Structure formats: C-alpha cells, structure tokens
Amino acid sequence: GAGVSQSPSNKVTEKGKDVELRCDPISGHTALYWYRQSLGQGLEFLIYFQGNSAPDKSGLPSDRFSAERTGGSVSTLTIQRTQQEDSAVYLCASSSQSGGWETQYFGPGTRLLVL
Amino acid sequence: KNEVEQSPQNLTAQEGEFITINCSYSVGISALHWLQQHPGGGIVSLFMLSSGKKKHGRLIATINIQEKHSSLHITASHPRDSAVYICAVCPQGSGNTGKLIFGQGTTLQVKP
Numbered sequence: 001g002a003g004v005s006q007s008p009s010n011k012v013t014e015k016g017k018d019v020e021l022r023c024d025p026i027s028g029h030t031a032l033y034w035y036r037q038s039l040g041q042g043l044e045f046l047i048y049f050q051g052n053s054a055p056d057k058s059g060l061p062s063d064r065f066s067a068e069r070t071g072g073s074v075s076t077l078t079i080q081r082t083q084q085e086d087s088a089v090y091l092c093a094s095s096s097q098s099g100g101w102e103t104q105y106f107g108p109g110t111r112l113l114v115l
Numbered sequence: 116k117n118e119v120e121q122s123p124q125n126l127t128a129q130e131g132e133f134i135t136i137n138c139s140y141s142v143g144i145s146a147l148h149w150l151q152q153h154p155g156g157g158i159v160s161l162f163m164l165s166s167g168k169k170k171h172g173r174l175i176a177t178i179n180i181q182e183k184h185s186s187l188h189i190t191a192s193h194p195r196d197s198a199v200y201i202c203a204v205c206p207q208g209s210g211n212t213g214k215l216i217f218g219q220g221t222t223l224q225v226k227p
Contacts, residue, residue, distance in 0.1 A: 100205025
C-alpha cells in the first residue's frame with residue numbers, strides 16, 4: 001500500500017512568511033510524529049499525535065510552530081514568521097499504534113529553505 | 116553531552132568487510148531503533164530492539180540494556196550498504212508515545 005507522503009517536497013520562502021507543511025500518514029495509522037533534521041544536525045522530535053490530539057508538543061522550538069491533525073489522518077505543520085534557522089528537512093512518520101516498540105514509517109520529508 | 120552517542124561518525128570500508136556501528140545512551144529506554152537513511156532518500160526502519168539480538172539478512176543488531184549499549188553489524192558489506200545509520204531510543208516514560216531521541220548518525224561508505 002501507499003507509504004507516508006509529504007508535500008511539498010521542497011519549499012523556498014522569504015524570512016517572515018508563514019509556511020504550511022502537509023503529511024499524509026499510512027491509512028489506519030493512529031500515531032503520527034513530526035521530526036526536524038537541520039543541516040549537520042541529527043533528527044529532533046517536534047510533536048506527536050495520537051488520533052487528533054497532541055499529547056506531546058514538547059519538541060516544538062517556539063510558539064511560531066503549531067500543528068494539527070484532522071480526521072485522524074492528515075496533519076499540517078505550520079511555521080509562522082519563518083526565520084533562517086527554521087531551514088531544515090521536516091520529516092513525518094506514522095505507526096499503527098503509539099509506543100516505542102512500534103515501527104515508525106517515515107515520509108520523504110519537506111526540505112524548507114528560508115531566505 | 117547528547118543522550119544518544121554513536122561511533123564512529125564516519126566509516127569507510129572495502130566491499131566484503133565486517134562493519135560495526137556502536138550506540139551508547141544515557142537514559143532508561145523502552146526500546147531502541149536502528150534506522151537507515153540513503154543520500155537524498157527517506158528513512159527506513161531496520162530494527163527495533165528491547166533486548167537481546169535480531170538478525171535480518173546481513174544485518175545484525177544487539178543490545179545490552181545493563182550497559183546501555185547497542186551495536187549494528189553488517190556482514191559481507193556491499194557498496195549498496197552505503198548510507199547514514201541512525202540509532203534512536205524511546206525513553207522510559209515516553210514509552211506510550213513512541214517519541215524518539217536520535218543519535219547523530221554514522222555515515223558509512225563501502226567501496227568496491
């Protein structure tokens with residue numbers, strides 16, 4: 001079946017603009033994760049969804065970052081007033097259930113460049 | 116100090132060599148994952164471990180919970196194994212969420 005998809009694959013924006021990044025998880029997966037991979041840095045956790053609720057938002061770096069998930073499926077990560085340090089690859093992953101013992105399936109990522 | 120440390124950061128091997136990548140962590144965990152990231156490509160989950168050892172093809176992963184250490188071994192390495200290998204842990208207390216903390220990754224190049 002289809003894997004995790006993300007759009008756009010690449011996004012170039014000007015500093016101060018808002019951007020929306022979309023994630024379509026594998027159908028039926030209840031858990032959804034957003035991660036960020038900055039140039040030369042490792043992956044870092046941003047936010048976790050179980051269904052439509054986000055019990056763990058601890059990784060969001062500032063209040064400019066928000067995310068929502070509707071219908072237990074598609075998720076959108078929004079970055080307001082983008083800054084150059086927001087430039088990174090934003091990755092989405094989903095798993096059939098929550099839990100550290102579940103395999104996470106990663107999307108191809110959205111490469112964001114803030115000029 | 117990062118909670119998850121990998122070594123080496125970079126590794127170059129000749130085709131056919133046996134390869135070991137190490138991962139040490141400083142927190143209690145519910146599970147440890149090994150991931151593979153090809154250049155320009157997505158991330159693929161290789162293993163999930165909570166104890167012992169797992170094998171898949173030429174890949175073997177082991178974990179020692181008491182020593183907070185895991186290793187990923189590749190036998191009979193091949194150029195197509197060239198990728199970044201990432202160790203990630205799910206901290207205890209985060210077990211119900213699946214939230215992962217990642218190592219910095221090990222970049223492996225296997226030369227023909």
